[in-house]
Amino acid sequence: MGFEQLAALKAKLTEQAKNEARANAPRPSRRAPAPKGETGVKGVKGEKGVRGENSGKGAKPNVTRENAAKAAKPANPVDPVVRTFGKLQKRFPVAFPKNPAPKVPLKIGIFEDVLTHATELGLTEAELRDAIRTWCRGSRYWSSLTEGAQRLDLAGQPAGVVTEADARRSKQLLSGRPRHVPAKNKAPAQAATDPAAAVIPPIEQPRPETDASA
Template sequence: MGFEQLAELRDRLRAEKAQVKTESNERPARRPSPKAKPREQKPREQDPVVEGIRRLQKHFPLAFPVNPAPKVPLKEGILKDAEQHLERLGITGDQLKQSIATWCRGTRYWAAMTENAPRLDLDGQPAGTVTASQAVYAKQQARRQRAQARREQAKTKAETAAPAEGEAAAAVAAPVDDASA
């Protein structure tokens, strides 16, 4: 395929794209008729872990502060303490375990894990401190999370760019039939 054919293909694709864009903009917005009944909104199904964290924040706001407040290091063995409140929380034991695990994996939590920082129980009372080795571990985890996020972002960026490059390369590599030209 020669440069002229590639240019013609590019122009045709641009025209098709512009046509699709104008068609989508030309569609009139639907207006509900005055006699139409309002739709009943169905409650959204929420992730059970997110729901568990929300309930922990509601019942134990000092141990599970709402963003933008910084997270606090939790007492070692907080899961056992929280399991005593399952009925009050209205969640399952597995949901509680996953919620606390997710809470303790975030970058805000790792940032709170500094040496000698007080660990809090469910009521917000000090129950131990963060050791030096725990603080070092937290820094390592935060670094790993940042590196993993960068790798995933680069992978996503490469995946979205690859098909377009692959199509262009295939068009350039396609054999030209001299008899038809």
């Protein structure tokens, strides 16, 4: 065999080997990549993110009928007189000191002075009347009515003194012994119960001290 024939045979074998190598090589996948959020790791993360939005801070709380009823009903209703005391103590702290500070003797006719501030306080005449009547009843107030003690106005300024008769009556109220008043000397019921006519209310139909700070 000549040299030319050997070279042609060698080239033919080399070409054949290359063709076999191409035929046996693995072919790449032609499948399209899956969209994000549907399959694959990224898709799973996306689903978790959606679930997190529904179950996170924005989720609505589970409100039962029992919880709704508890929220609608106040645990301890506050006496309206106590709320009125709070407004008076905030506006006139000297005349209406908070417990445990002792009460002070109030000016005769203090109700009329308070009434001029009704709009400012956001209170009605009936609310103020009931509050003053209750404030001036009870051992803490009666104990302050000693003979010669200064009566104070809303600003805490002197406005009269406690008389001997006032002090004697306060002691009778503290001891629980009503003062005997002759029938001909009895004042009309309205004058006796109206705080505008007298600071010390009568002992008839007593009302206990209901405010925590009075």
